[in-house]
Amino acid sequence: xxxxxxxxxxxxxxxxxxxxxxxxxxxxxxxxxxxxxxxxxxxxxxxxxxxxxxxxxxxxxxxxxxxxxxxxxxxxxxxxxxxxxxxxxxxxxxxxxxxxxxxxxxxxxxxxxxxxxxxxxxxxxxxxxxxxxxxxxxxxxxxxxxxx
Amino acid sequence: xxxxxxxxxxxxxxxxxxxxxxxxxxxxxxxxxxxxxxxxxxxxxxxxxxxxxxxxxxxxxxxxxxxxxxxxxxxxxxxxxxxxxxxxxxxxxxxxxxxxxxxxxxxxxxxxxxxxxxxxxxxxxxxxxxxxxxxxxxxxxxxxxxxx
Numbered sequence: 001x002x003x004x005x006x007x008x009x010x011x012x013x014x015x016x017x018x019x020x021x022x023x024x025x026x027x028x029x030x031x032x033x034x035x036x037x038x039x040x041x042x043x044x045x046x047x048x049x050x051x052x053x054x055x056x057x058x059x060x061x062x063x064x065x066x067x068x069x070x071x072x073x074x075x076x077x078x079x080x081x082x083x084x085x086x087x088x089x090x091x092x093x094x095x096x097x098x099x100x101x102x103x104x105x106x107x108x109x110x111x112x113x114x115x116x117x118x119x120x121x122x123x124x125x126x127x128x129x130x131x132x133x134x135x136x137x138x139x140x141x142x143x144x145x146x147x148x
Numbered sequence: 149x150x151x152x153x154x155x156x157x158x159x160x161x162x163x164x165x166x167x168x169x170x171x172x173x174x175x176x177x178x179x180x181x182x183x184x185x186x187x188x189x190x191x192x193x194x195x196x197x198x199x200x201x202x203x204x205x206x207x208x209x210x211x212x213x214x215x216x217x218x219x220x221x222x223x224x225x226x227x228x229x230x231x232x233x234x235x236x237x238x239x240x241x242x243x244x245x246x247x248x249x250x251x252x253x254x255x256x257x258x259x260x261x262x263x264x265x266x267x268x269x270x271x272x273x274x275x276x277x278x279x280x281x282x283x284x285x286x287x288x289x290x291x292x293x294x295x296x
Contacts, residue, residue, distance in 0.1 A: 013257060014257075015277070016265070016276055016277045016278070016279075017274065017275075017276060017277065018267050018274065018275040018276070018277055029177055029191055031179045031188055031191060033181070033186060033188060034186075037186055038181060038182075038185060038186010038187060039186060040179055040181060040188075040235075040244045042237070043177055043179060043237060043242040052272070052273070052275075055267050055269060055270075055271050055272075055275050056269075056270065056271065056272045058269045058270070083269060085266055086266060086267045086269065087188075087263035087264075087265060087266050087267070087280070088263065088265055088266075088267060088277065089190070089191060089262040089263050090255055090256070090257055090259075090262045090264070091262075094191040094262075094263075096188045096263045107238055108238070109161060109162075109238055111238075114237040114238045114239075114242075115235035115236065115237050115242075115244045116235075116238070117164070117235060117236055118233055118234060118235050118236075119166050119203050119234045119235075119236060121203060121204075121206045121231060121234065122203075122204065122206065123203050123204065124200070124203075124204045125200065126165065126166065127165075127166040127200075127203050128164055128165060128166070129163070129164045129165065129166055129236065130164070131164075132235070
């Protein structure tokens, strides 16, 4: 290595330009937390267009891997996410959104957060789960079209 | 569909058994937050062994995709993560760890969080980043072996 050679790692880690490192599918991971208390609401993915729309609009857009489609959070349920801050991690392959979750629920099951079960510590091998903060704020059957 | 057929989605989403849905590489995404204030410290990955060791020991273990190796967080830096709670999301392909970050830094750059840059809202197209909460708590050159 010489000082003449640009250090790409430094550029990604210490630079001031957003240069997302998309995976082979063109996606980065996005973690979305509740700006009021730091709870993780959901983990999803973004392609370039979702990321650009989120930065530009201040509303959360994702890319649905199952539907293979751009997805404005809340477009069906009305529970949009107003973005308070967007952060990128050191190697620019993960995004953190701090949001105000309107309508009270980020999860398609009707719960505020997708993370409504805990695995108590100290278990060896197969682990049991306990429900935590798992109250439903809406009935998904009344909000989403019927599954076939 | 008949009522005789087990509904696997319900089992994954509403069950009380940890059944992680690993991707093709055998990994789930893990989001790690500071239990004291909810800040996202890092996003990493876990294979089955890392997840089981984390649940059993109460210390954070990950799987490094770049090194292709199981990785006890803090094994080089000494900055281990004491897990306060482990949660799993609705479709069991993402884990949330709430941790006490010992030594003050989760990021290999020496910062408390890997998310030390923000993309200000309202930008269209290529976006600029601003450093936030980016003070280094240690000098990585003194903690990690030299890169070649």
